[in-house]
Amino acid sequence: MAHWRPVYAVLEREVVRMVRQRTRLVSAMVRPLIWLFVIGAGFGAVLQQTGGVSYQQFLVPGVLGMTMLFGAMLAALTMVYDKESGVMRMLIMAPFPHYWIVVAKMLAAALAALLQALLLLILLGVLGYLDWHMRFGLLAMALLATSAACAGIGMLVAAFTRTLDNFAAIMNFVIFPVFFLSGSLYPVSHLPAALKAVALVNPYTYGVDLLKHAVLGVLPSGMGADFATSTDIAVLAGFTAAALLISSWRFSRESAYEPMIRILTGKRDG
């Protein structure tokens, strides 16, 4: 049973909104570049070069991942915003099962992440941060799998969040930990045991790792990837599927769904 026109509608709307909200797009590009220039240059000066890769180069997969993480999170959280606006009203009365809303929104979040990552990739290429020997097939795979997994994280958060009031909390307790404890900024193998344990259960870690495989290639020094590409892909695929199932289940549950209907319909009446 496919409902592709509705999915297409949701994707189209996401792209239209992305293009219209220039500031969102610009900040999605500026944020990783600031990290690359400021943090990369700063720490690069402190850290010695290892195995022929500068710290800034090491950061490239991390900032690509960052763009996808933030892009997917913001797109997924529009679902929470939508709960307070008319769009979700249109979605809940449309003739498809309600879990299909989650499928469509998750695809839209992944698409938003992917497009932003591609845009950043072009910028990085223009600025000379890309090594043209990178593995493009693997890069495409890494971008797809990571954007999907990031969309999964976003959908889980969106499905368990009622209003956007706690956006700051989501930033502090989800987005930042996921980003910092991932190997984006430092090799996972160098982390202390406790943080390493967190990084190992963080699905985003494996996305960044896959990006490292694609962008940095094989580095002998421990500055490269930490896991096998097959592990990365398996974890990302497994997590994405689980996130989709859990958020669909959560969204279709009556106990979660009926309060939302009441928010959506501004129900004053009994």
Place this chain on the structure above:
Amino acid sequence: MNPAPVIALAVNASGLVKRYGDVLAVDGLDLDIPAGQFFGLLGPNGSGKTSTIHMLATLIRPSSGSATVFGNDVVRDAVATRASIGLVFQESALDRTLSIAENLRFAGLLYNLPAKVIEERSTELLELFGLADKRNRPVGSLSGGMRRALDIVRGVIHHPKILFLDEPTIGLDLPNRRKIWRFIENLRAQTGMTVLLTTHYLEEADSCDRVAFIKNGKLVKSGTPAEMIASLGRHIVEIESPDVETLAQRLAALLGPCLRDGNVAHFRYAENDVGRLASLQSEPGIQISALRWRQPNLNDVFLWVAEGKV
């Protein structure tokens, strides 16, 4: 060609119950709405109108009882039910960041309509609703009345068999309310669509084929607006008095129960001969500062039902 099978009932609900915790919002409601009818569901706040509509629209599940909309069970065939209904909420279901045309395209695609069909219907409906020249305006820039009109266009873009209008004119000024009603009348004239309306503005329900009053989740009274009005009696007698309390007590035997509205008591009066009422002024022990009589209307039905005195 064989004639299409006739499905006589647009809505068929029996024993519909909706419970929110301890609150019984809808309490065993039975409701039949023939196809093509313009049906008004009326009742005070909290009477269960919206919960009823939401159950029929498959947005919430009945706690017990069952309902079908054009033969589709609202629980078992929820998706098919949703395909056959159009729904206009009390709050608008539009994306303020998109233009009118983009909103209709989004809504139409959700109903799996091809882009070309959406384009054609949008043009046609926007024309009918007086929005044709604004199709590229962002929804955020429209006035309340235009937004509501667009909301209805959005609700019928997929040519539903039944349109649920939950207080479609709430918060609009009189000219805009009239305009919205003209649109709905034109739409009904063109499509023959069944319409289920809830409203607080009872003069809007006057043009309904049938109305039903519900209170505390139960159907209290239903019939044509004329029948409902006639059931109140021939006249409503309004008697103003500095001491309405005494007046109500003293006249109860003669005129029956009354509704109190400040220092005015409203009585139902079944007789034709209102002239007899003049003699009330000489009745000992009561003070009457004014006495009027008039034809009852749906507002009176509403008030009497709400007070539980019918």
